[in-house]
Amino acid sequence: MKRGKKYIEAAKLIDRGTFYDAEEAVSLVKKAAVAKFDETVEAHIRLGVDGRHADQQVRGAVVLPHGTGKTVKVLVFAKGDKVAEAEAAGADFVGGDELIPKIQNDGWLDFDVVVATPDMMGVVGRLGRVLGPKGLMPNPKAGTVTMDVTKAVNDIKAGKIEYRLDKTNIIHVPVGKASFTEEQLNENFATLMGAIIKAKPASAKGQYLRSVTIASTMGPGVKVNTAKLG
Structure with missing residues (x-):
């Protein structure tokens, strides 16, 4: 080389x-x-x-x-009160089922980290083939499957x-x-x-x-x- x-x-x-x-x-x-x-x-x-x-x-x-010196875009899968909580915490994108076709069919991947509340993992699981290979699947060990979306978003934005x-x-x-x-x-x-x-x-x-x-x-x-x- x-x-x-x-x-x-x-x-x-x-x-x-x-x-x-x-x-x-x-x-x-x-x-x-x-x-x-x-x-x-x-x-x-x-x-x-x-x-x-x-x-x-x-x-x-x-x-x-x-x-890390990088601005990180966070997508949160949530519903109910957790939508407003994620938005207040500074998530760049928040949604649910309506995001599935956008990601699956339109190839939208304008985010760096995905967070999901446990009750949304059934929805997110349908995106496994798209998010998995890119290392974007939410995971409890990484703290990205959680009900505490405020802490998750704050931690990610903090580095x-x-x-x-x-x-x-x-x-x-x-x-x-x-x-x-x-x-x-x-x-x-x-x-x-x-x-x-x-x-x-x-x-x-x-x-x-x-x-x-x-x-x-x-x-x-x-x-x-x-x-x-x-």
């Missing part, structure tokens, strides 16, 4: 064979983020679990203290992110933007890692944190020393 001059220059800042302390890794990622737009800083965490087994799934949500294993047992999540201060990125990263370490399944054997890499959208990856993460 051909790399641009900026990437090659940025890559010179990083020794690929070195495992850096989290603070130093964050500092290097910021220096290496030289694109003309505000790059997203992401963490890629390989875990020593086998996500094919239900008892080794790692999934949850955490509110990053400084958010709540979901984390879950992909098929290769890696978690990919944003921890902020390159324009964030090092302190903000460090606090977000520490909060994320704390949640993932706490979510370690009881059945996981051996080394839990196999590898952790931080990178910006267009920048090279920086390996983090997992021994100091807990």
Whole structure:
């Protein structure tokens, strides 16, 4: 793969064979983020679990203290009093059955997170084939199936992110933007890692944190020393 001059220059800042302390890794990622737009800083965490087994799934949500730097559009499936509650909390879209054809037939997906009250999951379930592959299905573990729609919407708007294993047992999540201060990125990263370490399944054997890499959208990856993460 051909790399641009900026990437090659940025890559010179990083020794690929070195495992850096989290603070130093964050500092290097910021220096290496030289694109003309505000790059997203992401963490890629390989875990020593086998996500094919239900008892080794790692999934949850955490509110990053400084958010992700992205404006998140929230869709809430609700009825009755919960409609007004969701609107008051700042949900971008609120509805019920009438949204099914819009999403299913018209391909409307102008939202980032879906929240549903438990009594609406029968309706939302009909959208499983559309929302499931995009990771948009509401889930109780992530706090997106709840009667407390005010808290759900507030948390998401404040910077709540979901984390879950992909098929290769890696978690990919944003921890902020390159324009964030090092302190903000460090606090977000520490909060994320704390949640993932706490979510370690009881059945996981051996080394839990196999590898952790931080990178910006267009920048090279920086390996983090997992021994100091807990």
